[in-house]
Amino acid sequence: MIGVFRPSTGEWFLDNGNGAWDGCNTDSCLSNFGDQGDVPIVGPWNGGLQSLPGVFDRRTATWYVDANGNSALDGCELSTCAFVFGQAGDKPVVGDWTGTGQKRIGIFRPSTHSWYFDLNGNETLDKCKRTDLCKKSFGLAGDIPVVGDWSGTGKTKIGVFRPTTGQWILDLNGDIKMGKRCSGDFCVSSFGQAGDLPVVGDWDGSGTDNIGVFRPSTGDWLLDLNGNGVFEGCVVDLCYNFGQQGDLPVVGSW
Numbered sequence: 001m002i003g004v005f006r007p008s009t010g011e012w013f014l015d016n017g018n019g020a021w022d023g024c025n026t027d028s029c030l031s032n033f034g035d036q037g038d039v040p041i042v043g044p045w046n047g048g049l050q051s052l053p054g055v056f057d058r059r060t061a062t063w064y065v066d067a068n069g070n071s072a073l074d075g076c077e078l079s080t081c082a083f084v085f086g087q088a089g090d091k092p093v094v095g096d097w098t099g100t101g102q103k104r105i106g107i108f109r110p111s112t113h114s115w116y117f118d119l120n121g122n123e124t125l126d127k128c129k130r131t132d133l134c135k136k137s138f139g140l141a142g143d144i145p146v147v148g149d150w151s152g153t154g155k156t157k158i159g160v161f162r163p164t165t166g167q168w169i170l171d172l173n174g175d176i177k178m179g180k181r182c183s184g185d186f187c188v189s190s191f192g193q194a195g196d197l198p199v200v201g202d203w204d205g206s207g208t209d210n211i212g213v214f215r216p217s218t219g220d221w222l223l224d225l226n227g228n229g230v231f232e233g234c235v236v237d238l239c240y241n242f243g244q245q246g247d248l249p250v251v252g253s254w
Helices: none
Strands: 002-006 011-014 028-030 038-043 052-057 062-065 081-084 091-095 104-109 114-117 133-135 144-148 157-162 167-170 186-188 197-201 210-215 220-223 238-241 248-251
Touching (some): 038 062, 038 248, 144 210, 197 220
Antiparallel strands (some): 002 011, 002 248, 011 028, 038 052, 062 081, 091 104, 104 114, 114 133, 144 157, 220 238
């Protein structure tokens, strides 16, 4: 399901599944979880199936997550928070990197096009190749990282969205390498436009994640329902309006 994080107020608005804003009595509204400049993240922080809120402070690479599941930032005595993974300027990702059913954190470093994955789940970047996983050269400066289960195998794979062109490059074969002329990967020439933000989700419940975009200027969501990487209009694909200018998109199982 979709939702938005409003950085100006720290509020979250989570849709009940119909793609429309129905008010806080029908949809879910959370307050005071995050600040201006934070990046919203979601994950099953308490080990369950429900997606819970969290934020990543880009200035300090600090993660704050709602580990006790009460939808409030209670401080680090109650929530597992204030752990550092990455460095200033990194972009956060969350996924099941090993296909074991456990989602863990990671980061994309735009300056070097590098990815770092917390494989052992201790929320610390340990030695690459021995404990955690570090990979270089998937993406370019300015790309926005995306992750999803592109092939329905249960394992999360990486990708990037290029906002200047609307291009997507998805690591379909899971080798964390950009194949020449998209060999082994799934490349979408254009889905979205300048200013759009990428979103990924299992829109049809098939077990495979597909792409989409959130348009902050209008609150529109354009979701690739059939997974062919082409926006074919609101009759074939999904179109929602949820959010307002300045909001940041989130996707999860609320």
